[in-house]
Amino acid sequence: MVPMEYYLVVSTIMMFVGMYGFFTRRNLLAMLISVELILNSVDINFVVFNRYLFPEQLEGFFFAMFAIGVSAAETAVAIAIIINIYRNIRNIQVKNLNEMKN
């Protein structure tokens, strides 16, 4: 059986890659993908802890399922927003979203 630490290392790397991407990317789609990475790394943690620490219970699995559902909905909304932004300003760069500033 694969030791638990392997999963945790993968999920940590995914978490920080996602964070890095969210902080540095100036493209809305790339930022959305980064957020998804963070969410997925958390899902992995839920599943892994449930599987290794409390094998007789199912809360971790259910929570992971729930989070996947929510993130799917969130992605749909975010993409709708991004499409609308694209229609308005013909690009999706964050630096151009300053219409309402000042």
Next chain:
Amino acid sequence: MEYTLLILLLPFLSFLLLGITGMRMKPAVAGAIGTIVLGAVTLLSYLTAFLYFGGGRNEEGVYPALTPYNMEWLPFNGNLHIDLGILLDPISILMLVVISTVSLMVHIYSFGYMKGEKGFQRYYAFLSLFTFSMLGLVVATNIFQMYIFWELVGVSSYLLIGFYYTKPEAIAASKKAFIVTRFADLGFLIGILIYGYYTGTFSFQPGMEVIAGADGPTAAMTLLPASALRVLPVALGLMFVGGAGKSAMFPLHIWLPDAMEGPTPVSALIHAATMVVAGVYLVARMFPLFIGYAPEVLHWVAYIGAFTALYAAIVACVQSDIKRVLAFSTISQIGFMMVGLGVCTSMLPHEGGLGYMAGMFHLFTHAMFKALLFLGAGAIIHAVHSNEMSTMGGLRKYMPITHITFLIACLAISGIPPFSGFFSKDEILTAAFEFSPFIGWTMSFIAALTAFYMFRLYYCIFWGKENKELHTAHTPHEAPLSMTFPLMFLAAVTCVAGFIPFGEFVSSNGEAYVIHLNTQVAVTSVCIAIVSILIATCMYMRRKQTFADKLAHTFKTLHTAAYHRFYMDEIWLFVTKKIIFRCISTPIAWWDRHVIDQFFNFIAWGTDATADEIRNMQNGSIQSYCIWFLSGAVILTIMLLLI
């Protein structure tokens, strides 16, 4: 007598009505409202006087002071509080009658004089405001209420002097009047505060019941703490400074001649008959205190009054603007009243207290004949459209009524019997001679000057050389009835007022005093007056005034100096601009601009710069917020790990 509250409220309501809705009324309607209200006030005042004096004396033989209405307005502590109320005693009743009569005459007169002026309604609103304030001043139950109305009077005077607000001279004159009197009122206010602090009351007569009953001030002195006795002369002196400002005593008189820029009826009402005697009234109000605690201050009042009277009489002899002559004559006559009050040495009318009665009597008669003179001057100005004597001359055939009434007033002010001025002036002279022959002879000399300059004025207006070209281009005509009626009324009052047994009603301690003429003084003063009038007749009645010109030429320096009012305005300008502004105001202004302002500028600049630096944190980008958030979380984690 609760209805006396109406005497105050009616003019105030009329002021509110005319002030708020006046502009939507026809001018005649607004004027009629003001005049009818004033007529009601006059009737009420007469009724009050009738009832009060009809009520008889109490067992001590004096008319009791009544307070039909009194309300505690601002309590400070147990016994120090400011009241608003109505006090009726002989002098306040006297003032009620004088003010309402003259004010009513001026209201009627203004119908003719101000006809067609822009702001006719505003004018009547201000007249109502003035009447309200002046009536409130005289019926004040305590010194602080008096001060409140005192300032209100100053405001209404300011508004009325500046009535022609498009004329720069009128604006300058109104500002000057307001600032000079305010400056003097500073003294008044400090005096009131000292008085209130040390005696613990704002009422006019702390412990005075005792004085009136007992034999002299010593009985009352024990009632007041020793510290109060020490400062009372100072407080009374400071109050007199306020009175001197309003009553145009030297050297605070400079505003009164300029105040003649206002409409002439206003000059008659405010700057001749009522407001300018407020200072005299103040001294009369505080008279028992002056006598009891500060007789030396009272005598200073007399000296200042005498000097002012002399100065103003000399200046009046050479002025060429008829309203200015009258203004200086007013200053001089107020000086007479001050002398009358100031030469008193006791409360007893038969032993040194005669001057009180004489001063108040002169206030009464002077109000009538000086209002008459001003209204007559107004009629003349109305006819020739100028204040300068050179545009007049020979007007007697054009304006018979004005001529006769003006002559009566001139005779009255010169002190010719049987006109009213003779009686009151004579009492003042008698009182002055009793006090010191020097003051007495000075005042007699001033009385001679008075007769001289009044008849110079009279001859220059109604006789002398006629200004033919002006008068053929525009023939002078007699004024309408609305203007001549007040003239005739006041002339009638001037003829009979001297025979009023004035001492019956007003005297220093309230007991009846029968006026008896001091034959020696009376004969002397009449002779002096007649001689002066004859001199004036010789000099000014004929067409050519060779002798007057020659005199003016001989004493050229004196004549020029007097014409420029002995450069008092210039001296004041020098004192204010060169000394006060340069040595006090300029350094203060420098300190204000360079230290105080700079300090606050620095604070503002510091805040601004800091804000400028940290505003970049709030740039609206979620990503940078997240970075701050993350770094905070990292730092907290590290700290937790290390601890």
